Structure formats: structure tokens, C-alpha cells
Amino acid sequence: MHRLNAEGLTATLDVLGEDVADPNAVRRVRDRYLDLIERIAASGAQTNLSLKVSALGLTFDRDEAQANFERILDAAHERLADPFVRIDMEGYALLEPTLAFFESLWPRRRNTGPVLQAYLHRTPADVERMVELGARVRLCKGAYHEPRDLAVRGHEAVQSRFMACAVQLLRGGPYPAIATHDPELIAAIRDVAPSLGRGKDDFEFQLLYGVRPDLQRRLVQAGYRVRVYVPFGTHWARYFRRRMLERRENLMFALRSFAGGT
Numbered sequence: 001m002h003r004l005n006a007e008g009l010t011a012t013l014d015v016l017g018e019d020v021a022d023p024n025a026v027r028r029v030r031d032r033y034l035d036l037i038e039r040i041a042a043s044g045a046q047t048n049l050s051l052k053v054s055a056l057g058l059t060f061d062r063d064e065a066q067a068n069f070e071r072i073l074d075a076a077h078e079r080l081a082d083p084f085v086r087i088d089m090e091g092y093a094l095l096e097p098t099l100a101f102f103e104s105l106w107p108r109r110r111n112t113g114p115v116l117q118a119y120l121h122r123t124p125a126d127v128e129r130m131v132e133l134g135a136r137v138r139l140c141k142g143a144y145h146e147p148r149d150l151a152v153r154g155h156e157a158v159q160s161r162f163m164a165c166a167v168q169l170l171r172g173g174p175y176p177a178i179a180t181h182d183p184e185l186i187a188a189i190r191d192v193a194p195s196l197g198r199g200k201d202d203f204e205f206q207l208l209y210g211v212r213p214d215l216q217r218r219l220v221q222a223g224y225r226v227r228v229y230v231p232f233g234t235h236w237a238r239y240f241r242r243r244m245l246e247r248r249e250n251l252m253f254a255l256r257s258f259a260g261g262t
Helices: 002-006 023-043 062-079 092-105 123-133 155-172 183-196 213-221 237-246 250-260
Strands: 010-015 047-051 085-087 112-117 138-140 177-179 204-208 225-232
Touching: 002 010, 010 023, 023 047, 023 062, 047 062, 062 085, 062 092, 085 092, 092 112, 112 123, 123 155, 138 155, 155 183, 177 183, 183 213, 204 213, 213 225
Parallel strands: 010 047, 010 225, 047 085, 085 112, 112 138, 138 177, 177 204, 204 225
Antiparallel strands: none
16 A cells, blocks of 8 residues: 555555345454554555445345444544545445435535446436535446446447546536546546646546556656555455456456455
8 A cells, every 4th residue: 555655646445345144244344444444544554445335234234334334434534534435336226225325424424425337327417416415426437237228338328428427527526536447538537627627636536456557657647636446355256257347458457456465
């Protein structure tokens, strides 16, 4: 982590895991995040956290998931220089429960915000809602294989949708996170951001650990804020499969990441 920080990059750490159905396993996930917060605080690393709320019990005990998440949010707020905890988005079946979960916390817990997936048909409306709330959003293309009635398909259609949603966020959202490795989209964001009143410190690019590190460093050298998404842990199978379906070039990223750790 300190190596990334030394190169001008910040990070977000994600303990891999989702759809946890055992209460004891849920508590282990919670405790791992609480331990991670203490380790970050002790090390002084410039990083925040990402997590999936299904790993905290959302699919079988919403109250338990909320209690677990609030403990993590409180600990991050008390101990970390950057106390933000990102709620990662999951498959479509969990989209509405995840956003409802976020909105229920938002009035009293402001150190969190969701991920939105640009390829979904509903995402422009979700972006509008998050902008209205004043929530910080990470925008990504989308890593789940959703049917055509739920998501746009094809390179050009996804590119167009991503750009439109990015413009929505840059126009009105607080400190958007633009998560893409696509040089074409990154160049377009760099071109349009000034016309929307965004300086280089008013948003950040996010890229996966090990994917296009040269691009990450060029963006830092150009004065942009860049955050590296660092997944780790033993529950890697689903994550690995999604990344392979999303883009086959991610194969080498995943192999390097899981072999080398953080």
C-alpha cells in the first residue's frame, strides 16, 4: 500500500466475499474489516474501504447487516484519515435492496456512497437520485452478465451510456469516482470535465490494481487523483469469474493480484 501511495496513488481495499448466509461468517467479515481499519490507522496508509453488503448479511438479516455496517462506518470515522466506505454494487437482484439500504443510512451516516453500473437501463435515473441526495457515487461500466431487458449491450452502446452518466455526475454530483480502464473514456472525461466546472481535484479516476499501471501513473503525473481498487482475500472465485467475463485481458491482472496479494 505504501508503494502505491509513494507513487501518488490512493487506494480502496475490498475484502472479497459476497452472498454470505451464515451468521458466524458474517461476523467474521465484519471483524476482518474492523481489524483492517486498525491496521490502516496504525500504518498511515492513504486508503479507504469498499465492501458488499451481502457479505454482512443483507440477503438474510437486514437488521444484522445494518448493525454490522454501522459498526464499520463508525470505526472508520473514528480511526481513519479517509473514513469513506464504498458500498459495492452486486447483481441486479440486489440492486434495489442495496440502494434502499444505502438510503436508509444516508440521513445519519455520510461517510458512504454506492457504486452504479452504467450499462443498466435504470442507471440514469439512479444517478439523478444520488445527485439529488448529494451522495458520492462510483460509476463503472458493469461486471455482471445481465439480460437485454435490464442492460444495454455492445461496445458503442455501453460507451455512450457510461459517458452520459459520467456527465450527469460531473455536472451535479459531489466528488464522483470514474471507474474505467478505457483510454477513450478517460480522454473524453478529461476533455469534458473543465466545461462542467470540474478541476482535477474535484473528482477521481479509479482503476483496478494491476490493470494498466502505466495509465494510472500517467494520470497522476498529469495532476489527476487516482484511486486503485485492491481486492484481496480467499473468497476470490466469483470475483475472478466476473472479471474474466467482463474482459479477457483481465486474466493477467487477476492472476497477478491473487498471486501477489496487496
